[in-house]
Amino acid sequence: MAYCVILAHPDPGSFNHALARAACDALSGLGREVHCYDLYAEGFDPRLPAAELGRDAPLDDALARHCAAAAAAEGFVIVHPNWWGMPPAVLTGWVDRVLRPGVAYEFVAGDGGEGVPRGLLAAKAAVVLNTSNTAAAREQSVFGDPLERIWKDCIFGLCGVSDVRRRMFETIVTSTPAQRRDWLADAATLVEQTFGPAA
């Protein structure tokens, strides 16, 4: 089984891209099979069309591949900047279309969709690597750090992934090259601790 690294950032020269590379290298270093999905580079279409709403809707080949990879993934690494307290739209679109009913969650028999869904993802753990330009104390006190709940509760918790470890790297805009090198090492360590032999 493979690990999925999902990257949502438009600039190949960004720190987010460097984080995704560090995560892929760390997983490869552990001997794991890694599939890296650069959503901007592949032109992932984030729009969920009406025809995909039904649980048994036919999926195009590219989306079916994403769904199969997500369903079978041993673990996830999600990499994205904080944009308005949310993931970039290309990534929320990936969540909308890929983490679909029958792939990532289902309602138990007799539940018409109003109850508590059951998670279906095989993955036991996920790492979320975020970047922002807001100091941690202000992010928490003024905004409530919405990405924490989005990834841990609203998405991975609902889909059955209970071990979600998140790190926010800030403040990017004032960071030094030495700081960014240390952060890349921190990201690699988090991936190794989460998915390594001792995990």
Ligand SMILES: Cc1cc2nc3c(=O)[nH]c(=O)nc-3n(C[C@H](O)[C@H](O)[C@H](O)COP(=O)(O)O)c2cc1C
């Ligand atoms: C559309 C947009 C919205 C943003 N919203 C926020 C925000 O709500 N909070 C914040 O701290 N930074 C925000 N930023 C700044 C980004 O988080 C920051 O540029 C990024 O984390 C830096 O990483 P990078 O060097 O890999 O691009 C925003 C940037 C853009 C382009």
